Amino acid sequence: MEEYTTNEEDQQEAARLQTRLRQQQQVSNDDVSSQEYQRLPNVSIDKGKHKYVLISAMTPSGERQHFVVSKKGAAYHRDAAEPFVEALERCGYKSIDIQGGGRIRFDPQNKTISVYGYSYGFGLADHALSKSVIVQDPRFHDYEVTWSNEGY
Known part of the structure; x- marks a missing residue:
């Protein structure tokens, strides 16, 4: 795997x-109707070792969701x-915020x-929050999920 330096x-x-x-x-996002809203999965990770981001966004009903x-x-x-930000926008999410990043080994x-x-x-993502988002996903209920602020 080729390593890139920022x-x-x-x-x-x-x-x-x-x-x-x-x-x-x-800017007001009131033009997005609830019919255009489509819920996206909270975890979208590819197998292997890759860069990841923690993103938060608001549903049209005002629910804050976090995405890994x-x-x-x-x-x-x-x-x-x-x-993923573009997908969130297309699906009707608002107040999208990239809260940081790191790496994931899946x-x-x-x-x-x-x-x-x-x-x-x-910046540094809240890896404890990222872990919480992952373990709440039923697809990963029997996985061992760990986090650390160490490494790059």
Whole structure:
């Protein structure tokens, strides 16, 4: 697996995405009807070791949801975040916030998931919260899920 080092361009792109999301929070999203709303799964992780982001978003009814997202082949954390943010927007979510990132090692054969590290572009995610989101997903009820703020 090729390792990418966060550079100034990636940090600028991550900041641009965060700024766009903050601006959208200031604009009313009342034009999204509840018929357009589609609930997305809280956990979307690819097997293997990948960069991940913790995202929160508001449903049209005002419920705050957290999402743990990794994407195979994501060179940078924004590469994992952007497609999911776009899906959240299409599905009617509002007040979308990328709360940080790190790495996830997902091994379905051994039924283990490790959450650790940080993102230069989005900062350190609350890995304890990420673990909580994962263990609440019925697909992972019999997995050993661990987290640490160590590593990159």
